[in-house]
Amino acid sequence: MAKSSYSIPSSINRSFLDHEIGLSGGGWNLKPTPIKQILYFIAGVFVLAWVCMKTFVISSGIPFIVAVVIWGLACLIYFGGMDRTKEMRFMRVPALMAYVPPKARRVTVRRSSNPSAFYSIVGIEDIDEDGLVHFADGGKGQVYLVVGSASYLLFDEDRVGILDRVDAFWRKVDTGCEWTFLTTKEPQRVYRQVASLEANNRLLQLRDPDLIELQNEQYDILTQHVSGRFTSIHQYLVLRGKSLDALKQGHTVLQSEVEGSALMIKEATVLDRDEILPMLRTFFQPVEDELTRMSRLSAHRTPSIAA
Structure with missing residues (x-):
């Protein structure tokens, strides 16, 4: 209870x-x-x-x-x-x-700079194409994009069920694998909507200029307005095992939890190298203010899909 x-x-x-x-x-x-x-x-x-x-x-x-x-x-x-x-x-x-010395509070990340200082902060040695993360201490990791069930609009019985499920889950987790949840606020992902728009564009048999202009307008709204001005909360799970076997055991526990119930984790998607790197940039790249980002988006207009 x-x-x-x-x-x-x-x-x-x-x-x-x-x-x-x-x-x-x-x-x-x-x-x-x-x-x-x-x-x-x-x-x-x-x-x-x-x-x-x-x-x-x-x-x-x-x-x-x-x-x-x-x-x-x-x-x-x-x-x-x-x-x-x-x-x-x-x-x-x-x-x-x-951290009192100025050198300890400033890390230079130019291509010609010594990467040792930045390497000591990140602690990641390499990332494979399939998303397997190699840490400097020999550990192995995997990054997931997770979706939970928590909400302010939950009924009391749903809240109790989620708390009981989470409590039971952490009791069975092995200590050989470290579970780290990262919460970020990033631009909304529109790649599925863009892919659907691209598929409709390829299926368009009548290349009417008005229809093409309408698709271009929808594409501009998705890529420059929705993904440029609106942000949403994204949550990631980093599994870090002491060895590859420990990581596989943690993955098995996570997979069984997702398949067994949607109370704690409703969906977990394994990220590959091309998806992990943008996630890491949100933590290590300089913070860009809203005016600079909007001016950059206006200056570099994305090409039309119907061209």
Whole structure:
């Protein structure tokens, strides 16, 4: 039975310092605090007291000592705070320091540039023609275009059925394959409508100028107006296995889920190399504003299909 609310479960990678204890008494009723946070504040107070009493700070005058104490307490409180993942903020300091140099925040992707920096970000070594992704760590992957069943207009029984199906699905997924969902906002796909229009154009026996002009107008609307100005949400699933066998097992689980029920995943389409590359460009190419994109579409008009 589906729950009325869900929370993030505790990580299995927990130590003794991650256990939470309640602090109450004397009219104070604080929320449970991890042991590591309590030890952090105790050690921080002792270090701050040592700095103020055993270093040059003690001979710098009362105003400077007060300023150091205030600054030290502020740093202790801020870096000792917890984020939503139950990690203390000071754990992010090493990663922050790694991005301080300007070279670490800028990646040059010219054809003549060294691709090592960009390669370290993407982590993809190669993509086969059939869509098999080779990662730098030796893993194998496959990308799917998925369509789900979630909607704001669901009835209560449908919502419960979807939640129960999703909960049962994740319980049977093996840990040898990593499941990553990517949600993008891209121009609407009109290749099926364009293909249908092209098929009608080839079946047209009477090459009347008015009919050809009507088809050209429909083609312009699809390629320049619909796919150029209107965007829709697309969701992709990236299966990443530690090996090719693990990837095949993940594919089997996904295929059985799609064939068994449409509650979680209604449709899953395997993408090939020509379809994966445009999807990756939405994440790594520069963001283009709407005016620039529309001017580019107006300047480069697509040739007519009836020519």
